[in-house]
Amino acid sequence: MKPIKAGLLGLGTVGTGVVRIVEGHQEDLVMQTGSSLTIEKILVKNRSKERSITVGPDKLTEDPWEIINHEEIDVVVEVMGGIEPARTYILEALSRGKHVVTANKDLMALHGQEILAKAAENGCDVFYEASVAGGIPIIRTLVEGFASDRITKIMGIVNGTTNYILTKMSQEGASYEDVLKEAQELGYAEADPTSDVEGLDAARKMTILATLGFNVNVSLDDVSVKGISSISKEDILYAKKLGYEVKLLGIAERKDDSISVTVQPTMVNRSHPLASVNGVFNAVYVYGEAVGETMFYGPGAGELPTATSIVADLVAVAKNRNLGVSGRRVFTPYKEKKLRTAEQVDYKNFMLLHVEDEPGVLAKIAKVFAQHEVSLESVLQQPNPNNPKAELIIITHDANQASMTKVLEDFQTLDGIDRVQSVYRVEG
Ligand SMILES: NC(=O)C1=CN([C@@H]2O[C@H](COP(=O)(O)OP(=O)(O)OC[C@H]3O[C@@H](n4cnc5c(N)ncnc54)[C@H](OP(=O)(O)O)[C@@H]3O)[C@@H](O)[C@H]2O)C=CC1
Ligand SMILES: N[C@@H](CC=O)C(=O)O
Numbered sequence: 133m134k135p136i137k138a139g140l141l142g143l144g145t146v147g148t149g150v151v152r153i154v155e156g157h158q159e160d161l162v163m164q165t166g167s168s169l170t171i172e173k174i175l176v177k178n179r180s181k182e183r184s185i186t187v188g189p190d191k192l193t194e195d196p197w198e199i200i201n202h203e204e205i206d207v208v209v210e211v212m213g214g215i216e217p218a219r220t221y222i223l224e225a226l227s228r229g230k231h232v233v234t235a236n237k238d239l240m241a242l243h244g245q246e247i248l249a250k251a252a253e254n255g256c257d258v259f260y261e262a263s264v265a266g267g268i269p270i271i272r273t274l275v276e277g278f279a280s281d282r283i284t285k286i287m288g289i290v291n292g293t294t295n296y297i298l299t300k301m302s303q304e305g306a307s308y309e310d311v312l313k314e315a316q317e318l319g320y321a322e323a324d325p326t327s328d329v330e331g332l333d334a335a336r337k338m339t340i341l342a343t344l345g346f347n348v349n350v351s352l353d354d355v356s357v358k359g360i361s362s363i364s365k366e367d368i369l370y371a372k373k374l375g376y377e378v379k380l381l382g383i384a385e386r387k388d389d390s391i392s393v394t395v396q397p398t399m400v401n402r403s404h405p406l407a408s409v410n411g412v413f414n415a416v417y418v419y420g421e422a423v424g425e426t427m428f429y430g431p432g433a434g435e436l437p438t439a440t441s442i443v444a445d446l447v448a449v450a451k452n453r454n455l456g457v458s459g460r461r462v463f464t465p466y467k468e469k470k471l472r473t474a475e476q477v478d479y480k481n482f483m484l485l486h487v488e489d490e491p492g493v494l495a496k497i498a499k500v501f502a503q504h505e506v507s508l509e510s511v512l513q514q515p516n517p518n519n520p521k522a523e524l525i526i527i528t529h530d531a532n533q534a535s536m537t538k539v540l541e542d543f544q545t546l547d548g549i550d551r552v553q554s555v556y557r558v559e560g
């Protein structure tokens with residue numbers, strides 16, 4: 133069979149892993165596809181930068197058109213990141229009949245439909261397994277493995293950087309800033325780590341998962357997002373004491389054909405499998421009406437795990453080309469989008485209040501919950517010798533979030549409440 137020739141856009145953390153795996157696993161790749169896989173050219177910003185792998189100097193280029201216009205390149209692997217110029221390069225490559233493999237969730241979340249349409253127009257494949265949960269083959273699982281089922285819930289720890297930070301804060305009492313720096317040095321964080329810690333990276337990934345899982349065209353604006361930057365060590369300690377772990381959880385749910393997608397710090401009951409997903413590991417929990425509970429676990433970021441997904445996509449491109457079925461993998465979100473806003477969703481809440489330690493306060497608090505029809509699962513007063521106020525921990529039953537907003541509004545002026553320290557969604 134004809135060899136498959138790839139051009140790489142980017143030679144950073146992920147690009148370097150792709151080169152290593154293509155070189156290291158060549159024999160198996162040939163056996164699986166019937167074609168050898170070669171990397172012809174690699175686009176970088178700076179050719180003279182020192183690299184951790186040896187690449188022939190004639191392979192590196194600073195000119196993207198050397199790859200996009202290259203007559204022999206069959207597939208362009210985009211691992212440079214960002215929206216532009218990556219979007220333009222991908223669209224130009226597709227219009228020249230080149231297949232595309234990308235790790236770019238920013239781009240797929242915002243412009244996925246445009247890119248997939250251009251691919252269909254030109255009979256090309258676009259694969260993006262590495263864009264969600266790095267080394268976990270979750271996209272293939274949703275599109276192929278669950279094709280026979282109706283998915284009702286997807287819960288994901290889909291950002292490695294924040295899970296690494298939360299794990300180190302919980303297990304070692306480490307400071308937020310120190311661990312973020314470590315995650316950046318390990319190559320887990322985005323070029324601008326704000327998108328990791330503020331939940332945007334997870335929101336982009338949840339946009340992709342919800343679109344594929346529910347067959348609905350979910351857009352990034354449909355996702356309600358809160359990151360981890362305001363989580364205190366105290367919150368994490370309280371969670372632990374009560375049997376929970378704090379995780380940045382993406383939750384996509386479908387109820388009566390309307391969907392909601394949220395990303396927020398969540399207290400996960402230690403008995404739930406997502407609670408023990410630590411460090412840079414990711415996990416995606418999928419509930420299907422027929423199959424019930426499933427969970428997929430693995431490294432969510434890092435050089436070789438992410439590159440594994442990219443090279444698996446290259447194998448898919450090679451197999452399709454060799455079988456003459458390129459561009460036939462059609463995915464069209466065929467269901468009408470009916471959204472429930474964050475306010476319309478029901479879930480359990482954890483609340484930590486600092487209150488006056490005097491008779492009648494608890495009764496007033498209970499009355500506010502009752503007025504807004506929020507029922508309580510447990511109330512606990514924690515002694516804290518360093519705090520003159522009483523610390524009250526309340527866990528609600530599933531509560532409508534519009535009602536919870538009203539409860540919080542009333543608490544702002546309620547006599548006896550000093551402050552609401554924190555509120556978290558509770559799962560498991
Ligand atoms: N890191 C990870 O663990 C994961 C990353 N991803 C995604 O993979 C993609 C790549 O990430 P990562 O490898 O970490 O990124 P890096 O920042 O490590 O690497 C980016 C590479 O692209 C090159 N590059 C960037 N912009 C340009 C440009 N305008 N023109 C030419 N070359 C350019 C850089 O060149 P130079 O080397 O000269 O600076 C560098 O080689 C991103 O979309 C990211 O979100 C997905 C899953 C996991
Ligand atoms: N910055 C991302 C990289 C993978 O997508 C993460 O931390 O998960």
Ligand code: NA
Pocket residue numbers: 261262263264265266267268269270271441
């Ligand atoms: Na993946």
